[in-house]
Amino acid sequence: MTFPENPPETVPPQPEISLDELRRAYQSLRALFHVVLFSLLVLTGSLFLFFLREVSQIRRQTKELIQFVENYENTSLPAMLEFRTKLQGFAKGHPDFNSILAKYANPTNAPAGGRSPANGEADDNSAARMPVVPAK
Numbered sequence: 001m002t003f004p005e006n007p008p009e010t011v012p013p014q015p016e017i018s019l020d021e022l023r024r025a026y027q028s029l030r031a032l033f034h035v036v037l038f039s040l041l042v043l044t045g046s047l048f049l050f051f052l053r054e055v056s057q058i059r060r061q062t063k064e065l066i067q068f069v070e071n072y073e074n075t076s077l078p079a080m081l082e083f084r085t086k087l088q089g090f091a092k093g094h095p096d097f098n099s100i101l102a103k104y105a106n107p108t109n110a111p112a113g114g115r116s117p118a119n120g121e122a123d124d125n126s127a128a129r130m131p132v133v134p135a136k
Contacts, residue, residue, distance in 0.1 A: 091101045 087101055091097045
């Protein structure tokens, strides 16, 4: 084994840190830890308030949507079904209207089994078949 020609310089021993310096460093570290802990607490509280606000807003929107769906099922859907029944009655008296009726008035989603409600009456699945027409 060969040794380098210039031996590395020896590192002088570091002076001992006094007890007062250690206490100041400890107090500084402790204060920093408390600041970080307090910041984390504030951040957690803010996040909790944000989530609480979002949940209350979602509940309010859900209530509004439920009211909208109930209004649709109780008001709009029966009117549309009645209109479709009247169109089918009109088509019975006017055979040339059947092509128009077949093009526009048939439901887009036929019920399972290929059967349609008798006499234009709504079955349990009729609400899912009627499209929502937005008011302009």
